[in-house]
Amino acid sequence: MSDAGSAGRSSGWFPTFRRLLRWRIWRVWRIVAYGLLALLLLGGLLNLVGNLYYGHRVKAEIRALKAAGHPVTPADITPPPVSEAENAAPLYKAAAQIVKPHQEGASGTGPNATYPFGYRDREWNDPKVLACLAQLVKEDRAALDLVRQASAKPGYRSETDYSDPAIAEFPQFNEAAALAYFLASAAVVESHEGNQAEALERLRLGFVLGQRLSTEAFLVSELVVSAIDGILIRAGEHVLARGPIPDAQARALAEELGRLDYYEFSARAWDNERAAGIDFFARARRNRLRGLVTERPPDPREQLLWWAYAYPLRPVLYADEVRFFGLMQSHRQQASLPPLKRAPGPPPQSDMHRDSWRHPVTDLLVPSMTGASRKIDLTQTRRALMRVAIGLTLYRQSQGRYPPSLEALRRTGWIVPKDVFTDADFIYRSKGDGYVLYSVGFDRKDDGGRQVSWLVQPEELPRTSTPRTYTDDGDIMWGQ
Numbered sequence: 001m002s003d004a005g006s007a008g009r010s011s012g013w014f015p016t017f018r019r020l021l022r023w024r025i026w027r028v029w030r031i032v033a034y035g036l037l038a039l040l041l042l043g044g045l046l047n048l049v050g051n052l053y054y055g056h057r058v059k060a061e062i063r064a065l066k067a068a069g070h071p072v073t074p075a076d077i078t079p080p081p082v083s084e085a086e087n088a089a090p091l092y093k094a095a096a097q098i099v100k101p102h103q104e105g106a107s108g109t110g111p112n113a114t115y116p117f118g119y120r121d122r123e124w125n126d127p128k129v130l131a132c133l134a135q136l137v138k139e140d141r142a143a144l145d146l147v148r149q150a151s152a153k154p155g156y157r158s159e160t161d162y163s164d165p166a167i168a169e170f171p172q173f174n175e176a177a178a179l180a181y182f183l184a185s186a187a188v189v190e191s192h193e194g195n196q197a198e199a200l201e202r203l204r205l206g207f208v209l210g211q212r213l214s215t216e217a218f219l220v221s222e223l224v225v226s227a228i229d230g231i232l233i234r235a236g237e238h239v240l241a242r243g244p245i246p247d248a249q250a251r252a253l254a255e256e257l258g259r260l261d262y263y264e265f266s267a268r269a270w271d272n273e274r275a276a277g278i279d280f281f282a283r284a285r286r287n288r289l290r291g292l293v294t295e296r297p298p299d300p301r302e303q304l305l306w307w308a309y310a311y312p313l314r315p316v317l318y319a320d321e322v323r324f325f326g327l328m329q330s331h332r333q334q335a336s337l338p339p340l341k342r343a344p345g346p347p348p349q350s351d352m353h354r355d356s357w358r359h360p361v362t363d364l365l366v367p368s369m370t371g372a373s374r375k376i377d378l379t380q381t382r383r384a385l386m387r388v389a390i391g392l393t394l395y396r397q398s399q400g401r402y403p404p405s406l407e408a409l410r411r412t413g414w415i416v417p418k419d420v421f422t423d424a425d426f427i428y429r430s431k432g433d434g435y436v437l438y439s440v441g442f443d444r445k446d447d448g449g450r451q452v453s454w455l456v457q458p459e460e461l462p463r464t465s466t467p468r469t470y471t472d473d474g475d476i477m478w479g480q
Contacts, residue, residue, distance in 0.1 A: 046315075050314075054321075062278065071275040072275050073279065074165055074276070087155050089159070091146045092175060095147050098140055098146070099179060099181075133185050137182070144182075147183065148205065159171075165279055166276070170216075173224040176209055176224060187236075188239065196245045210232075211256070226375055230382070236253075240389055245394070245397070247394060258417070263337060266372075267336035270328060284317055287310035316360075324359075324361065331372070378476065385426065386478070388416055391415075395409055406425045422440055441475045450474050451475065
């Protein structure tokens with residue numbers, strides 16, 4: 001009897017327990033489902049708010065830039081078309097193809113490893129080096145004729161396609177560097193052969209080339225033009241030290257040196273880089289970055305990540321673009337103003353690889369340009385020093401001595417630029433048959449004519465992987 005009752009109670013309780021268990025599981029899953037739905041709704045709401053807030057800020061920033069006349073689209077940064085009859089670019093390209101086989105030997109590894117300029121420019125007084133240099137320049141004389149023709153053309157427009165700035169190529173910059181080495185070498189040859197007029201003219205042609213490149217203003221073009229200036233100025237130091245220079249060619253060279261303002265050039269370069277970045281962000285929001293981020297085959301994980309940024313994480317892209325605008329404006333202000341007008345403090349940095357998921361595009365687009373303003377200051381200063389040096393040379397030729405001061409040179413009508421670091425005249429002292437001329441440099445104090453250490457040329461440094469360190473200590477000298 002008891003056994004039967006126990007069996008009855010067990011059979012009665014067991015279905016009740018199963019029903020209770022099913023009810024509890026269903027209730028837990030219902031709570032989980034409601035929780036997930038609430039999180040989804042909250043995430044969607046936050047996504048919508050983020051899109052509206054940061055999207056509004058981005059659009060307002062773009063409207064403000066456009067209203068101020070700054071470029072914001074690829075069409076805005078595309079140079080105007082130039083007719084074939086007026087375009088100097090094809091002539092420069094043809095000239096570069098002539099000199100390039102010789103220029104490839106400059107590193108000491110090509111078929112013409114004895115090509116002396118750039119890597120052996122301290123040996124210009126060596127008769128063997130000069131003989132080699134003269135022979136190579138003679139072989140490339142057709143290039144010189146093309147460069148002369150190009151300099152007479154009123155316009156310049158390269159073949160670069162600006163419709164897609166992310167993948168734009170600039171082969172003209174390598175071609176221009178080869179031409180700069182050639183023109184500087186050709187100037188040295190003429191100087192040693194006693195034809196200073198032609199030497200100065202070849203230097204002027206090189207600076208005209210740099211000015212033409214500046215019309216397509218990007219950070220890379222700024223660096224290339226600065227490098228071209230360095231090549232030509234080193235040759236100019238050598239030419240001016242060789243002896244008398246003719247008045248007409250000297251004045252034409254000085255006028256060309258004053259034609260390019262690096263601070264205005266830098267402002268245009270940063271404006272164009274910002275416009276290219278705006279286009280890049282727009283492509284990212286449409287998930288159109290395949291093949292643009294890296295040159296290697298696309299990684300499926302990267303494609304998935306960019307898809308996420310384009311859609312569910314779009315507020316992150318908008319917030320990143322807001323940050324991008326701030327960094328670009330800070331860089332622009334830093335690099336487009338002379339030292340005395342810049343905001344105090346260190347230059348802005350993009351914090352590469354730090355919290356990169358929060359600003360994926362900015363870390364791709366904004367370089368760490370802590371040395372950009374230094375490069376601009378240096379190149380602008382060396383151009384100005386060369387203009388003053390030409391004036392000093394002409395003064396001595398007409399007066400039989402160097403002027404007692406730069407103010408005395410200015411009274412002759414010669415334009416004497418100021419030192420960008422002090423907005424005062426450069427340091428100048430006549431010294432026997434010569435003179436000392438320099439800028440106080442980055443520390444803004446007179447170090448007695450001691451050359452700033454980081455201006456040593458790369459070929460004079462040990463070939464190690466140790467990066468060059470920058471210091472404010474020292475002066476920027478002319479002729480050393």
